[in-house]
Amino acid sequence: xxxxxxxxxxxxxxxxxxxxxxxxxxxxxxxxxxxxxxxxxxxxxxxxxxxxxxxxxxxxxxxxxxxxxxxxxxxxxxxxxxxxxxxxxxxxxxxxxxxxxxxxxxxxxxxxxxxxxxxxxxxxxxxxxxxxxxxxxxxxxxxxxxxxxxxxxxxxxxxxxxxxxxxxxxxxxxxxxxxxxxxxxxxxxxxxxxxxxxxxxxxxxxxxxxxxxxxxxxxxxxxxxxxxxxxxxxxxxxxxxxxxxxxxxxxxxxxxxxxxxxxxxxxxxxxxxxxxxxxxxxxxxxxxxxxxxxxxxxxxxxxxxxxxxxxxxxxxxxxxxxxxxxxxxxxxxxxxxxxx
Ligand code: NAD
Ligand code: TDX
Numbered sequence: 001x002x003x004x005x006x007x008x009x010x011x012x013x014x015x016x017x018x019x020x021x022x023x024x025x026x027x028x029x030x031x032x033x034x035x036x037x038x039x040x041x042x043x044x045x046x047x048x049x050x051x052x053x054x055x056x057x058x059x060x061x062x063x064x065x066x067x068x069x070x071x072x073x074x075x076x077x078x079x080x081x082x083x084x085x086x087x088x089x090x091x092x093x094x095x096x097x098x099x100x101x102x103x104x105x106x107x108x109x110x111x112x113x114x115x116x117x118x119x120x121x122x123x124x125x126x127x128x129x130x131x132x133x134x135x136x137x138x139x140x141x142x143x144x145x146x147x148x149x150x151x152x153x154x155x156x157x158x159x160x161x162x163x164x165x166x167x168x169x170x171x172x173x174x175x176x177x178x179x180x181x182x183x184x185x186x187x188x189x190x191x192x193x194x195x196x197x198x199x200x201x202x203x204x205x206x207x208x209x210x211x212x213x214x215x216x217x218x219x220x221x222x223x224x225x226x227x228x229x230x231x232x233x234x235x236x237x238x239x240x241x242x243x244x245x246x247x248x249x250x251x252x253x254x255x256x257x258x259x260x261x262x263x264x265x266x267x268x269x270x271x272x273x274x275x276x277x278x279x280x281x282x283x284x285x286x287x288x289x290x291x292x293x294x295x296x297x298x299x300x301x302x303x304x305x306x307x308x309x310x311x312x313x314x315x316x317x318x319x320x321x322x323x324x325x326x327x328x329x330x331x332x333x334x335x336x337x338x339x340x
Contacts (some may be wrong), residue, residue: 001119002029002208003031004029004076006031008084008124009031010032010045014250015045016220017223018048019045019223020224022048027057028053030057030142031055033058034056036048037102038324044184061101061106071118077119078122081122081309084105085264087150088273089163089328092148093330095153100289102156103156106160109121109162113133122230123159123172125238128146128177129151129176130176133280137242137282139240139286158238161174162238165236176239177217177241178221179215184315190335191297195305196309196316196320198260199260203337204268205336206249206253207272207276208269212268212276213279216243217221221241225239226241231285234289239294241282242281243294244284246281255304259306270335
């Protein structure tokens, strides 16, 4: 590994991975390749922007010519694909961009990667490919039952990666992370949305009864997990990066309010997300066997995260304008009005 292309590196987890890799491996050249959609944010990369071993290139992973140029210009030998449309609610409103990036984009990257003799390709996937897990824990060989257009598009992308391994012998590894939280997360997802809304004493739109369960993983643990699988994963294999820390949404919400010193009366039980998965749960045995171990427990990670949003209003206040407000209106105005 010498020249690594990190796609989607201006997003939430991709930027945490970049910040980690640039510091941990001064001997690698690390190139961020990102389209800068609404979710991509160069502010996330300010901590590394002056580093010698870091470069930024704006581009779409589904644009074959642009991918070719980047692979050739930087003599890329390794690809880590974080680039995706990542928000389930947006995939329910409009799935198009999800197919474009998560399926077609993943295919174009794989195809150009193969033609350019890439030595290792890491596809960043998600626990959502397993679907709703009523009881027990997903292991890597379980069947896929994705339920949202987002989850189905991520399943498509990683199945293509598997096919490129089996058919063409490409060196592929796959990570399946669980719900990730931490600094620099776009304020459309549960933790940053509720934290920043509560800071402004605004209502928190909790879907349905709030008893859905998610398995929470701190972003730096996710980033180190991808590093571990990239270096030590066995070719052709997938690895769960599980927080092994399941919580009901209502409990996460209450804890955020406690940390902020805000009242539980801000919670509003709004009409549920369509096709809402009740529970995700995975075991991380297989990744642990390669030496990955999460370092943050949920209490510390959530306190650090809420504290970060309190201290970094410069980062999120300017996001909560324009396109964000349009999306917020579409997603929440009717839901909130319906319970008044
Ligand atoms: P994010 O939405 O914060 O960031 C996505 C990034 O990809 C953005 O910088 C965006 O500009 C870029 N991008 C989007 N379309 C692109 C395209 N066509 N070409 C190039 N760049 C493009 O997402 P995230 O939460 O950081 O998630 C990163 C990856 O991890 C995704 O693949 C996601 O499916 C996966 N994942 C996320 C979570 C989670 O809880 N957030 C959990 C498990 C897996
Ligand atoms: O306003 C909300 N109200 C609410 O009750 C939002 C945004 C979410 N929720 C619920 C839905 C989920 O049960 O909170 C839970 C978490 O929601 P999200 O933050 O939207 O995450 P989720 O849908 O679980 O998906 C996340 O984890 C897996 C990421 O967004 C995906 O990219 C990742 O693959």
